[in-house]
Amino acid sequence: MLKRLNYLVLLPVIIMLFTGSGCNLDHRSKKDEGSSSSQTTTDKNSIKYLISSDIDYRNELSEGRYGYNVVSVSGDRENVEYSQYRFMKTGIKEESSETANSNAAISAENGASPTITNSLIITEGTEAFGILSYGIGTNVDISDSVITTRLDSSDGLLSASNGDINAVHVTVETQGNYSSAVYAETGGGAVIDRGSYTTLGKNSPVLHSAASISVMNARLTSKASQAVVIEGRNSAVLENCEINANHNDRNSTDPLHFQAVLIYQPDNDSTITGKSKFSSSGGTLTNSNGDIFFVTNTAADITLENTDIINEDTSGKFLRAEESIWGTSGNNGGKINLNANNQLIQGDIIVDNSSILNFYMTSDSAFSGALNRNNSEGKIYVEISSGSKWVLTGNSYITSLTCQTDSVNLNGYTLYVNGILYVSGTSSSGNAIDFDSSGDSGLIEEEGKE
Numbered sequence: 001m002l003k004r005l006n007y008l009v010l011l012p013v014i015i016m017l018f019t020g021s022g023c024n025l026d027h028r029s030k031k032d033e034g035s036s037s038s039q040t041t042t043d044k045n046s047i048k049y050l051i052s053s054d055i056d057y058r059n060e061l062s063e064g065r066y067g068y069n070v071v072s073v074s075g076d077r078e079n080v081e082y083s084q085y086r087f088m089k090t091g092i093k094e095e096s097s098e099t100a101n102s103n104a105a106i107s108a109e110n111g112a113s114p115t116i117t118n119s120l121i122i123t124e125g126t127e128a129f130g131i132l133s134y135g136i137g138t139n140v141d142i143s144d145s146v147i148t149t150r151l152d153s154s155d156g157l158l159s160a161s162n163g164d165i166n167a168v169h170v171t172v173e174t175q176g177n178y179s180s181a182v183y184a185e186t187g188g189g190a191v192i193d194r195g196s197y198t199t200l201g202k203n204s205p206v207l208h209s210a211a212s213i214s215v216m217n218a219r220l221t222s223k224a225s226q227a228v229v230i231e232g233r234n235s236a237v238l239e240n241c242e243i244n245a246n247h248n249d250r251n252s253t254d255p256l257h258f259q260a261v262l263i264y265q266p267d268n269d270s271t272i273t274g275k276s277k278f279s280s281s282g283g284t285l286t287n288s289n290g291d292i293f294f295v296t297n298t299a300a301d302i303t304l305e306n307t308d309i310i311n312e313d314t315s316g317k318f319l320r321a322e323e324s325i326w327g328t329s330g331n332n333g334g335k336i337n338l339n340a341n342n343q344l345i346q347g348d349i350i351v352d353n354s355s356i357l358n359f360y361m362t363s364d365s366a367f368s369g370a371l372n373r374n375n376s377e378g379k380i381y382v383e384i385s386s387g388s389k390w391v392l393t394g395n396s397y398i399t400s401l402t403c404q405t406d407s408v409n410l411n412g413y414t415l416y417v418n419g420i421l422y423v424s425g426t427s428s429s430g431n432a433i434d435f436d437s438s439g440d441s442g443l444i445e446e447e448g449k450e
Contacts, residue, residue, distance in 0.1 A: 049196040049219065050171045052146050055120040057086040066091035066126060069104050075111035075137075082106075085119040093126035104129035105147075108163070111137035121147040123154055130156040130172065133163030133188065143168040152176035152201070159188030159211065170195040177201035181220075184211035184234075192218050202249035205229040205262070209236045216240055224249040227285075232265045232298055233274030239281045246288040255324045258290025258316075263334070265298035266326055279303040286310045291317040292347065295334030295355075297327035299435065305341040318347030318369060321355035321378065330354055333378070335435045340365040340388075348394065351378025358432045361388035370394030370413070381432045384408070400430030 063070040070087045073080055087105040105121045105128070108114050119142075121130045130147035133140040140163075147156045147170065156172035156179075159165045165182075167190070172181040181197035184190045185208075192215040197206050199222050206220040207213050210231040216239040220227055227245035228236050245260035255262075263276045276298050285292070285307055292311055293302065302319075311318070321334030333354030342363040348370045351357045355378045361367060365388040371380055373394040380398040384390055384407040392413040401408075401417045405427045408415065415422040417430070 047194075047217075047219075050144065050146050050169065052120055052148070055086075055118060055146055056084065057118075057120055058084045060086045060088070062088040062090070064090045066093045066097060067101070067103055069102055069107040069132075071106050071114075072102070073106070073108045073112040073114045075109075079113060079115075081115045081117075082119055083117045085116070087119065087121045089121075089123040089125050089128045091125040091128070099127070102132060102134075103127050104132040104158075106130070106140070107132045107134070108138050108140050109134045111135065113139045113141070116140070116142040117144055119145045121145065123149045124151065125154075126151055127153040129154060129158045131158065131165065133159045133165045134161055136162040138163040140165045141168075142166070142170055145170050147172045149174045149179055150176060151179075153178045155179055155183040155208075156181045156197070157183070157190055159184045159190050160186050162187040164188065165190045166193075167191070167195060168193045172196070173198045173200070174204055175200045177203055179204045180208040180229075181206045182213055182215075183208040184213050187211055189213070192216070194218055197221070199223065199225055201225070203251065206243075207236050209234045213237070214239075218242075220244070222246060226259060226262045228261045228278065230261075230263045230276045230278055230300075232267070232276060235277035235279075237277070237279050238283065241280070241283040243280075243283065243285040244288075245286070248289050255294065255296070257294060257320060259292065259294040259320070260285065260287040260290070261293045263293065263295045263298060263300045263302075264324070264326055265296075274299075276300040277303075279305075280307045281305045282307060284308040284310070286312065287316065288312050289316070291320050293319045294324075295319070295321045295336050296324040297332040297334075299335040301337045301339070303339040303341070304343045304345070306343060309345065311347055316347065317350055318345055319349045319357075321357060322350065322352040323354050340367070345369065348373060349380075350374075350376060351380050353377035355379075356433050356435050357381070359383070361385060361390070364388055367391070368393060371396040371398050373397075375416075379433050381430060383430070383432070399433065401428040402430045403428050 061070050070089050089105040105123055130149055154176050156174050157165050179201055181199050182190050189212040194217045196219045199206050202224045205226045206222050207228045212235050214237045219242045221244045226247050227243050230236050247258040323332050335356040338359045340361045343365045345367045357380045359382045362385045368391045370393050375397040381400040383402040386404055391409045392411045395414045397416045399418055405425050410424050
């Protein structure tokens with residue numbers, strides 16, 4: 001699915017400051033640059049999100065050649081600042097052209113630390129990023145700005161090879177396919193505070209983490225793709241975010257199911273270790289199509305706390321841990337620790353015979369759903385602390401259970417624990433399923449009932 005060209009591996013060691021056909025202009029009044037109607041200045045909570053017409057820029061820089069940046073900043077210009085600028089990147093890749101090493105509105109490398117404020121960034125070129133932060137020690141700070149990319153393979157914010165990006169009160173919209181609003185890869189990282197991030201194309205998750213992404217108080221909207229994708233031993237941490245996912249388009253080689261959050265390992269190398277990490281605290285997650293979570297070919301920690309999760313697709317699952325197109329059959333399911341803290345979870349959970357789930361409910365959490373209602377043979381441990389509840393909505397089959405006498409409401413259905421019928425009102429003392437990221441697993445010790 002999420003195949004991408006690697007434009008960054010051969011970036012030049014030294015990047016010269018390049019402004020192309022840029023020039024200083026007289027004062028320019030606010031104007032609409034044609035950003036989509038999905039960008040609005042306020043939401044239902046009266047939180048302001050910037051649109052293009054909010055940017056009162058006074059200077060303009062542009063570049064029309066494919067393979068060149070509008071602005072390139074290297075370590076020797078690490079403190080450069082841009083305020084009230086309009087950056088325009090165009091340039092279409094010809095069939096005979098080699099893939100560009102760097103093709104962005106603003107590119108920072110080699111320890112540079114540029115600051116961008118109150119600016120408008122537009123790319124209308126092929127494979128044209130809004131901002132690229134590349135290399136150890138490189139850090140881009142951007143605030144109170146708007147970024148729009150319009151063609152394929154054009155991420156809004158891209159951090160790579162240990163580069164970092166900090167964005168405060170920024171609006172990003174990508175309109176092409178394979179164009180994430182925020183993409184962190186190969187040790188890079190992005191920290192997002194406030195703002196609106198929207199993707200319109202397929203295979204264009206709002207957040208694509210192949211490194212580390214942290215987001216707080218922001219709106220994240222996908223119109224055709226997942227809201228969040230995490231690859232392998234990497235993370236996405238969200239706090240008080242409004243997430244709206246509508247994954248409804250894919251390639252023929254993609255997984256069969258749609259989802260709001262995809263957590264996977266794209267490599268088939270079984271020696272890769274470590275866990276993916278997704279957490280959401282507060283805020284909302286609304287899904288229009290398919291499942292909420294899909295975990296495949298990786299081990300993952302998912303932590304949810306007081307997040308309002310709504311699946312508008314009544315046939316969608318809350319969590320699906322299954323084999324897929326990546327990895328080796330028999331060892332490429334999802335291995336998950338799901339931690340619910342003061343969290344309501346609704347919807348079925350499916351764990352196939354290559355997958356594992358340890359499901360912990362604490363601090364008055366509630367789960368309304370069925371676990372493996374079709375007895376799909378995955379290993380599942382459920383631990384329900386005092387005050388938390390599980391209300392069954394279908395027959396369920398699990399491997400091990402820890403609960404109080406009032407933790408499980410069978411609701412007219414049956415629950416089997418390691419093949420034994422659970423009796424309503426019974427306490428149980430079980431054990432989590434121990435697994436490492438290579439897929440080896442087993443019960444920590446034999447389960448017993450009190």
